Amino acid sequence: MLKISNVEKNIQHAVVFPSINLELKLGETAAIHSSTNVRTVLLELLSASKPLSGGSIMINNEQVSASNKVYFNQAAFLFLNDGLYERLTIKEHLAFYQKLYGANETVEEILNLIQLNEKKRLRVSALTFSEKKRLLFARILFQKPKAVILEEPDQNVDLEAKKILSRLIRMLTDDNSCVLVLTGNMESALMVTKRVYRLDESGLHALEVTEEKEEETLKEQNEEIQQVQPVKFEKIPTKVNDKIILFNPPEIDYIESSEGQSNVHVKGQIYPCMFTLNDLEQRLIPFGFFRCHRSYIVNLQKVREVITWTRNSYSLILDEAGKSSIPLSKTKMTELKEMLGLK
């Protein structure tokens, strides 16, 4: 059982991630999708190469610490840049792992599992990157750990290796190990498990992953309607130099019109948009946007504060890093109050 409780990490002034909790029971698989930086930090904490800022990481009630051999006997790591002894043959390499871990499995059994049987007399240096990854994974099979922590297990590997690896991961969970995959690629996270989390400076969030089958039945039901209705386009196009960038409405903080040009503000960046404010208002009202001023449309989900300056002048303060303030006209204030159910 892998248990991460109240673990947080700050580096200098920046929050890498705030206090997070995650519990994996034996036989469970989870994936954490994050940026490379966050992933490296989390791995350093899990492998005890950096101290915890707070909280605890336990595997079967063994606390993580560089001197705790029991923890490391129960935890297996597959790092992205792990190396192999390139001059040994594959068979020699596996025999070394077997002796090192004092494993009961024979070299032949593992060779069959990673499907490198016909190449066993080749040197490791003659293998492709994907085959090396399979050989690295063999170490975990000899170790038989309680918790397996994989860093980008299928980055840059071929289809064959992907299939073998995902089968081996399933085999490990069937053998009552828990598996934690750390990756920056949503696709590889979804390949191993439905339990996907996103980890960033705002914390650990579970992602809702709907079953494909459910979607299919839904599609069938909606098929008739869909035939009549054209697919509704719900992206806002903006233009930067020659490129067209599409934004999901919920990403947008607010839109401002200046000198006849509407500018879309996303995370402090400004992107010019080719539509007029009136067009945008029509499109965005279903997404919870609000025309708060003659030349502003705001995403109401992002509004934190309504400030009253005088009886006739108001501002909206947004909940983002810049804390932008947006004017709110008097007539619109009454409309907003109605929307909020205040009058």
Place this chain on the structure above:
Amino acid sequence: MNYTIRRTMAIFQKDYKDMMKNLYVSTTIVLPLIMAAFYGRTGVDTVDGYFLVFNMTFSVVAAYIQASLIAEEKEKNTLRGLMLSPASTGEIMAGKSLLSFVSTVIILFISAIFMRFQPADPAIIVTALVISTFFYIALGTLLGLVTRSVMEASVAILPVLLFFSFAPFATVFMDEYPILKIAEYLPNLQLVELGAAVEAGGGFEDVWSNLLILISWTAALLVAVVVMYQKKMIDK
């Protein structure tokens, strides 16, 4: 204990197979053998001549193999996997040192045969050579910890090779420059001095001071290795 031996042997065997296929290392270690064969044929039979080859063997085999074994693990990112395995640091180091030790003993033995070296008192000479081997393995470990790749280790071994093989020639200038007398306490000169004393018919009572100095050098270097190891591990 049984597991400790099994893991140490696993690392020893792995490193042995790896070294045999590593042309870099395996060609370097024949160097003292060529030197010994050359000396044997040309009829060098002075103590200085024998011990020049022995001292060279120590730097080229004991120190260099040890340094490159450790540096390569770091270079190829395999050390972390080894550290996270059930093998302890002691077992990893023991496995590697065992390989350096065995190769040094073999090379020393063959070069002694090549040079037709017949010590007057084999027991003392063998004891002194074994203690020296430990000294150079510790030196190699230190170099391996400091360097980051086999390339770096190969370069770092050169001054060691020159210094420890040819420092005995400094004795020539000792009368002229008294400051060089300090060099007499170096482990390599102590070894040569010991060899000369044994050839002159000295027994254990004549050379115990040399042995003691050799042992203290080895002990001091082992302490340095432990300190350096801890420093490097915290750095990571």
